Amino acid sequence: MPHFFILDVKSDQRVKFIDITAWVRECSAGSGVSEGTAVIFVPHTTAGITINENADPSVPRDIIAGLAGMVPDWGDYLHAEGNSDAHLKASLLGSSVTVIIKDGRPLLGTWQGIFFCEFDGPRNRKVWLNIAGV
Amino acid sequence: MPHFFILDVKSDQRVKFIDITAWVRECSAGSGVSEGTAVIFVPHTTAGITINENADPSVPRDIIAGLAGMVPDWGDYLHAEGNSDAHLKASLLGSSVTVIIKDGRPLLGTWQGIFFCEFDGPRNRKVWLNIAGV
Amino acid sequence: MPHFFILDVKSDQRVKFIDITAWVRECSAGSGVSEGTAVIFVPHTTAGITINENADPSVPRDIIAGLAGMVPDWGDYLHAEGNSDAHLKASLLGSSVTVIIKDGRPLLGTWQGIFFCEFDGPRNRKVWLNIAGV
Numbered sequence: 001m002p003h004f005f006i007l008d009v010k011s012d013q014r015v016k017f018i019d020i021t022a023w024v025r026e027c028s029a030g031s032g033v034s035e036g037t038a039v040i041f042v043p044h045t046t047a048g049i050t051i052n053e054n055a056d057p058s059v060p061r062d063i064i065a066g067l068a069g070m071v072p073d074w075g076d077y078l079h080a081e082g083n084s085d086a087h088l089k090a091s092l093l094g095s096s097v098t099v100i101i102k103d104g105r106p107l108l109g110t111w112q113g114i115f116f117c118e119f120d121g122p123r124n125r126k127v128w129l130n131i132a133g134v
Numbered sequence: 135m136p137h138f139f140i141l142d143v144k145s146d147q148r149v150k151f152i153d154i155t156a157w158v159r160e161c162s163a164g165s166g167v168s169e170g171t172a173v174i175f176v177p178h179t180t181a182g183i184t185i186n187e188n189a190d191p192s193v194p195r196d197i198i199a200g201l202a203g204m205v206p207d208w209g210d211y212l213h214a215e216g217n218s219d220a221h222l223k224a225s226l227l228g229s230s231v232t233v234i235i236k237d238g239r240p241l242l243g244t245w246q247g248i249f250f251c252e253f254d255g256p257r258n259r260k261v262w263l264n265i266a267g268v
Numbered sequence: 269m270p271h272f273f274i275l276d277v278k279s280d281q282r283v284k285f286i287d288i289t290a291w292v293r294e295c296s297a298g299s300g301v302s303e304g305t306a307v308i309f310v311p312h313t314t315a316g317i318t319i320n321e322n323a324d325p326s327v328p329r330d331i332i333a334g335l336a337g338m339v340p341d342w343g344d345y346l347h348a349e350g351n352s353d354a355h356l357k358a359s360l361l362g363s364s365v366t367v368i369i370k371d372g373r374p375l376l377g378t379w380q381g382i383f384f385c386e387f388d389g390p391r392n393r394k395v396w397l398n399i400a401g402v
Contacts, residue, residue: 001268002169004236035270037307037398039171039232043243045187051363052355053313062345062352063359070204070338077196084196087186091197095185095246096232098307098364100398102272107396109311112363128241130171130234132267133400134269135402136303138370173305173366177377179321204338211330218330221320225331229319229380230366262375264305264368266401 002132003031011121017060020127021113024106027129034104036133041096043128046086046120048093054113086119093117101133136266137165145255151194154261155247158240161263168238170267175230177262180220180254182227188247220253227251235267270400271299279389285328288395289381292367292374295397302372304401309364311396314354314388316361322381354387361385369401
């Protein structure tokens with residue numbers, strides 16, 4: 001039987017990356033799964049999720065700046081809510097990440113952390129986590 | 135034993151997003167899996183898959199327009215078939231999405247739908263779906 | 269019990285795509301899993317992974333060129349290591365791909381291969397592979 005968890009995330013800016021690695025570690029420990037996989041899923045269309053460096057805060061800041069340079073806030077867009085840039089950024093980073101669980105822990109590289117990526121905040125958001133294995 | 139399904143998709147334009155959410159729901163119901171995960175995989179190199187808003191058709195339209203602005207049709211490309219933009223867009227959105235199955239249903243946010251993303255049509259395409267769980 | 273494998277990858281240029289499809293096939297055969305899924309995960313923050321055409325070497329070359337056009341080497345970046353472009357490219361392509369295993373083999377389209385994507389080499393890197401199923 002897989003284990004399912006929900007996290008409430010509150011973003012306080014329009015664009016903001018929020019480190020949720022500690023929560024994934026806690027859920028993993030709580031699940032009792034030793035070997036398996038975790039799917040971390042964002043049920044929103046103007047937010048995404050990514051794995052990147054969580055040691056130097058300049059890294060998520062630079063990813064946000066780089067995305068802003070690639071995806072104009074206002075372009076050849078029709079969607080009336082004016083947040084088409086946020087929808088595109090959500091699709092570029094994706095709605096889920098998958099992490100291997102080994103020896104009861106999410107297996108991440110030395111510098112890797114898991115970030116919830118707000119692109120159209122501030123908002124109250126959810127993150128879903130499914131852990132399956134033995 | 136996981137459950138495997140194939141969908142035939144026919145795109146009628148060079149670039150087109152096709153909503154396949156209803157098919158994923160049907161397969162999920164047919165699989166009899168109550169708790170698990172679904173992997174939806176596109177076996178092509180000039181098409182991808184994404185999860186985004188399927189309420190307002192302007193959203194996929196704007197994602198297509200935004201990608202076209204970021205990735206020029208013709209640039210510093212060597213590939214002789216002239217569809218390098220389509221290969222890059224396929225890698226940016228990715229070849230698969232993973233969705234959590236809960237209570238026998240794919241767990242999606244209120245506004246989320248699953249789109250097959252044609253970047254070099256019109257073509258006849260396939261989508262593969264694997265549902266695993268209990 | 270899932271099966272876990274590690275690959276050592278050595279990149280010899282700053283940006284380089286390395287085809288690891290044959291390794292995934294070998295591990296899949298070695299795992300004895302007939303039906304399931306494989307998660308291929310890159311534990312680095314300046315490298316990613318993608319599935320795209322591995323027949324014509326111009327395709328990965330053009331994806332690299334297209335990404336370089338979209339993401340400037342030097343932009344409005346603060347991260348002191350000067351490799352913010354590599355962090356952003358890693359998040360754009362993603363840290364993992366998931367492949368369906370069927371009849372004991374990773375199920376890929378005719379033209380698809382799996383590429384480890386170095387964005388800040390040359391370096392010694394790892395790729396992790398988890399295969400689960402029956």
